[in-house]
Amino acid sequence: MRITVLSGGIGGATFVGGLLDEVGADADVTVVGNTADDIWLFGLKVCPDLDTLMYTLGGGIDPERRWGRADETWSVKEELAAYGAQPTWFGLGDRDVATHLVRTQMLEAGYPLSEVTRALCVRWEPGVTLLPMTDDRVETHVVIEDEGQRSAVHFQEYWVRLRAAVPAHGVVMIGIDEARPGPGVLEAIAEADVVLVPPSNPVVSVGPILAVPGISDALRATKAPVVGVSPIIGSGAVRGMADQLLTGLGVEVSAGAVGALYGSRSGDGVLDGWLVDTSDESQLPAVAAAGLEGRAVPLYMSDAGTTRTLAADALALAREIGTRS
């Protein structure tokens, strides 16, 4: 079975871990990772979502923070701060810096990000084929209002420095219109037996992947069922700031509204099925009204067992949809 997943960082990586537990060696899993969070810092190319996926699935993640390396030390960050070098708000750990050095060196030698990612994965063996959504530079900036002045800041600055505490008025994905899908991305969608959208941030993680010209069309064209998992349980994001960004875009913060935002392939959307939490059963009529096949199952990935069960539930819904069409 070939499974393709469109993923952001923490939520997506956790889900894919459960998916691998569920399917074992029987499946060939490709993860298309968001790269619109990427940022250049001190001359280094940092790819937060690709690294979270690679470290989580490869056993190198810090289990508490859920980003960056385990057993991390922070000498580089402290030394930079001692020089007063900006920005000081981004967590560049010493072990993590080695990843960014290798990546940057390869990029400067002329390798595209997809080749670099493949090379980094030789060490981490994440158990999936990890593909950047694009090799082209795309950066999400968030439009904020500060003392009556509108300005745009890099997504990482909005999230890490401002902690998403400032209202967002919209997001701009710089470079997205010229971006081309990374090598293998369209094929992974076209040739999949199942496509899954994990509980990732719909605005800044899955949103950019869907906005790369050609990717949404590939999702609408694939014969595979496309099933998504809500990142919203009740009226908030489980972790992170999807709620702030949704509010900024004028989308109601609910599992049903996020499903409707992705939309149904029977209309001009990208999904067939949508999982909401058992506590959100009342959302199912809204999910159906959006043209999606909905199911209410436990969505909270509290441990490896619940995460694996969630992956199994997503596959079961995909199978049901697949056999009917």
Ligand code: GDP
């Ligand atoms: P990021 O790139 O690190 O922000 O990670 P993602 O975009 O992959 O995931 C962040 C989203 O995952 C947030 O919107 C959370 O609401 C969601 N999330 C995190 N943990 C869980 C969970 O246990 N269950 C569900 N359903 N969603 C979760």
Ligand code: CA
């Ligand atoms: Ca991210």
